[in-house]
Amino acid sequence: MSSKKMITLKSSDGRIFEVEEAVAQESQTIKHMIEDGYGNSVIPLPNVTGRILYKIIEFCTKHVAVEEDIKQKSVEPTVVVEDVKQKSVEPTVVEDVKQKSVELPVDDDAWDAEPSDIDEWDAQFIDVDESTMFELIVASNYLNIKRLMDLSAQAIADMMKDKTVEEIRKIFNIQNDFTPEEEMKIRNENSWAYE
C-alpha cells in the first residue's frame, strides 16, 4: 500500500471506492469538498452509480498516471466493498465481501489494449454504448471533470452528426411537440440542411 492519502467515495447504490487523493481531485467537485474539510470521511455521490463511478475512477487514475509519467501496464482502481446495511443496496456481484481489496468483474478487453497515445486510450475508453455515454457526461458534469466532459460531449456529437431527426428523438427520448405543419415550416426554412 502506498503512503498516499486515500479518499473514500460512495456511489448512489452504496458501493465504496477508495482512491488516491490526486485521482479524486481530478473532479473539481470532490476537490472542493476536500478543501472544505470533508476529505477524512466518506464522500457520498448520490448522483453517480457504482458502475459509472468505477469507469470515472478508471479515467481519472489513467490521466493522473500519465501526468505523473508513471508507466503502468494496466489501470486498476482499488475497490473496497463493505457490507452496507441499507435497504436500497442491491446485492453486489462480488462474493467475498470481507476481502480488503476486490476487483469488480470488468470487461477484460478494456485492459488488453495498451495504446501509447493517451488520445487513443481516451478513444477506446469512450467507445461505449449510448446510454453509458450519457451517464458519463451527466456524471462528469456533476463531478466537474472537464477532460471527461469534453471527451464525452465530443463522442456524443460525433455519434449524432449523421442521424436523422427521428433517430435523434429516439436516442434522446424526446417527444415531438411540433404539429406536422409547424415541423414542415421549419424544415422548409433550411431545406438545404436536410440533403
Next chain:
Amino acid sequence: MAQLPNEILEKILCRLSVKCLLRFRCVSKSWFALISDPYFIKLHLKQSVQTNTNNSLFQRNFDLFRVALDSLHDDDVLQPMKIDSIPLRFRNYGLRSGFSCDGLLCTSNFINALDSLCTSCVYRIGYDNTNDDYKVVRIVVYLILGFGIEYEIKVYSLRSNSWHRPEKFPHCPNWKSFGNSIVCGSLHWISTVKSEKSDLKEESLIVAFDIGTEKYRVLPQPQYRGPYYKLYVDDLGECLSLSCHYKSSTVDMFLLKEYGGKNEHWSRLINATLLKEYGGTNESWLRLAQNIPVPSNHVVKSAAYSNCGKNVLLSMDDDNLVWYDLDSESLEDPRIHADENYSFEVETLAWKIYYDVAEAG
C-alpha cells in the same frame, strides 16, 4: 432514459456543424428554443473559433462557392459547391474583400461600388464588442483633379439597421491602404502626412478607427531598419500586421502585440504562439519576418498562418501566395497563383440573431 439538462445539451450541440444544428431545430420545441438562443449561437461561434472547426473557404466571383474545410482530407482536391440557397436578395450583388466576419457575409451591389481609376470604395464588416453589434464601414477615397484626394466615411449598424456618418479623421487614407479586414475591433489604414520633423518630408501614420467607439487612434511605429517607401497593414491570425517595404527592396513584417495596452510597440517575434495577447499592458510590435526579398513596386502582405503556426502565407501583389517559414526565415517554393477572391470564414448561426432583430425593426 431521463432527458439531458440544457446545460449539458448545450455543451454537446455546440460541437455540431451548422447544417446539423439547423436540422435538429425541429426535434422539439425546447431544442428549437435552445439552438435559436443568442447565448447558444455565441457559444457555438466561440467553440468553432477555439477548436478551429466549421471553417469554410468561400470563393466569390459573381456567385458564391463554398468548401467545408472540416470534411477535407489531405489528398482532397477542393470541390467548391455553389450556394444557391443563401438568401441573397439581390442577385446583382457580389462579395468584396473584407466581406466576412463571424460567418456574416457582406455583399454589395457592384453598380454602386464606384470602383474606378479615380475612386476607391471599401467595405469592411466587423464585430463591435462595445455594443454587441456588427458594423459595416464604408470608406470612399476619391481623386479630385487639381485638388488632391478626399474621402468619406459611413458606418452601418446591424442592430439599428441604419447608416450614419462618424466624425472624420483629419488626414485622408492613402489610396488602397486599408487592411483586408477589421482586426482588434478596428479598421486600419495608412495616412501619409507632411512631417513636422525636420529630417523627413513626410511620414506615414498608422491609423486605427475603432468601430465600437467610432474614434480614431494613431498607432506607434515599429523600429524600422532603414528608409521605406511604403507601408501596408493587414491582419494575421487575430493581430494587426504591418509590412514595411524598404527602399532597399526588402520587406519586414511586423505584428502588433498586446493591442491597446500601455506600452504598445512593435518588436521582433520568434514564437508564433505568443500572439494572442492584445489589450494587455505591453502592446508592442513584433518583427515577424525580415529581409524578405521583393522586387521594387511589388506589394507583399500577410495572408494567413499555417495550422501549426510555424509558417506564414504571404501574398505578393494579391496575385501569388508563398509560404514563409518562420524558423528558417526563408521563402518556400512553389509559389501558388491565387486571386483575391478567396476568404476563410467560420460558419455560424450568427446571422440568425441579427436577422431576427432587423426583421423586428
